[in-house]
Structure formats: structure tokens, C-alpha cells
Amino acid sequence: MTQTLASLSLAGVAGLALGSFAVTSGLRLSRGASAMRGRSQCDTCGHQLGFAQTVPVVSYLRLSGACAACRAKIDPTHLAGEVAGAVVVVTALFAQDLPRSLLLMGLGLTLIAAIAVDWKVRRLPDPLTLACAALCAALAVLVSWQRLAEGLIAATVTTLTLLAVRWLAARRSGEPGLGLGDVKLLAALALWLGLATPWLIAAASLLGLLLMAITRPKDGRLAFGPAIAVSAWTIGIIGEAGQWPMMM
Incomplete structure (x- = not known):
């Protein structure tokens, strides 16, 4: 001890x-x-x-x-x-x-x-997102090639879904709402989280709303990266400890 x-x-x-x-x-x-x-x-x-x-x-x-x-x-x-x-x-x-x-x-x-x-x-640098993607892919491979395949599918579905959401939001309000950098980071983290990615998106959205209410930015825009990172790390570490069923 x-x-x-x-x-x-x-x-x-x-x-x-x-x-x-x-x-x-x-x-x-x-x-x-x-x-x-x-x-x-x-x-x-x-x-x-x-x-x-x-x-x-x-x-x-x-x-x-x-x-x-x-x-x-x-x-x-x-x-x-x-x-x-x-x-x-x-x-x-x-x-x-x-x-x-x-x-x-x-x-x-x-x-x-x-x-x-x-x-x-309010910008997520592509080189750092690429580094995250490489590390997430390596974490998946250490489990199995099947886990990497699940991660690639999750990343693809996440990207297509969020791009569609951006397009619809831009059509309705003129603003996409979600930055492309956020989409890329979520897709990168999906390589690690796999089937638990929907939980990441839900948790990050709730945390983002909370941060918006607390900080009240004057222009109504919020850096979404911190909410994504905190949510991903929390879910991922719980999974690494064997307590998140969809990552075991």
C-alpha cells in the first residue's frame, strides 16, 4: 500500500x-x-x-x-x-x-x-489532432486488430454524422455551429473509444452546454475542445480500468 x-x-x-x-x-x-x-x-x-x-x-x-x-x-x-x-x-x-x-x-x-x-x-491544430489519431490507433491495435476496425468504423460514422449536422445547421441558421477541428478530434478519439463514441458525443455536448452557461461568452461561441477532451479521457480511462462495458 x-x-x-x-x-x-x-x-x-x-x-x-x-x-x-x-x-x-x-x-x-x-x-x-x-x-x-x-x-x-x-x-x-x-x-x-x-x-x-x-x-x-x-x-x-x-x-x-x-x-x-x-x-x-x-x-x-x-x-x-x-x-x-x-x-x-x-x-x-x-x-x-x-x-x-x-x-x-x-x-x-x-x-x-x-x-x-x-x-x-478557438482552433484545434491539425498536427496535434493527427498525433491524437495515431496514439488512439496504437491503443486500439494493442487490444486487437478487431478493436482497430471498430474504431475506424466509429470514426467514419462520427465524421459523416457530424458533417451532416454541420450542413443542416448551416442551412437553417447560416452557421455550422460545430467546428471542423472538433469533428476531426472526435473522429480521432473514436479510434480509441470505438463503440463508446456515442457516449463521448453525448457527454461532451452536456459539458459544453454547462461551460457555455458558466462562461457566457459575449459572442456566443465556445471552445468545444476542452469538453471533448475531458469527456473522452473520463470515458476512456473508465474503460481502461475495465469498468466501461463497450470498451472491454
């Missing part, structure tokens, strides 16, 4: 650091900057940050959520991404298989980067 708690604690700490990297990469992409180059710096004044100012969660709390140099507010997306990273790494261990857990960690961290971009600029 003690060893398990120690392992989970270590995984959580590693997840905080990995989540910090993922969300920072996503935020840099949202500004058109390189995701992999350059030292950490303040988003407002550009002041380069030392190690003591980049410790996940601790630095944010110690600095009261403000840059030490210019006192500008630190984007809370950084904190959310760090916590999400810890959740991703710890829950990925539910797979109880190292190769599968590593693939899940990669998927979760890629989703963190993708939704950071979506939250900021």
Missing part, C-alpha cells in the same frame, strides 16, 4: 512537470511561436523565468498568480494544464500495462496542448 502511494505520488509530480510543458507548448502555438524552443518567460513582459519561478503549481501559488517582474497576472491556463498533467499521468497507470500507459500519457498530454490552443484561439 505504501509503495503504491509512493508510486502514485511520484507519477503525480512527474505529471505536473509534463503538464506544464504540454500547456506551455500549446499556449506558444496559439501565439504562433515555436512550441519547443526558448526558455520559459512571462507572457506579458517577456522576462525569462528561473527554475524557482517555474515549479509547477508551487510557483503560481507562491507568486499569487502574478509575474515577479511586472506583476501582470499569470494566465491560469498554466495552472490548469499542470494539474491536468498530474491527472493524466496518474490515471494512465490504470491501464496496468507499461506500453499502454505510456501511450495514454502521450495522448493525454497531446490533448492538453491541443485544448490550450483551442481555449485561446
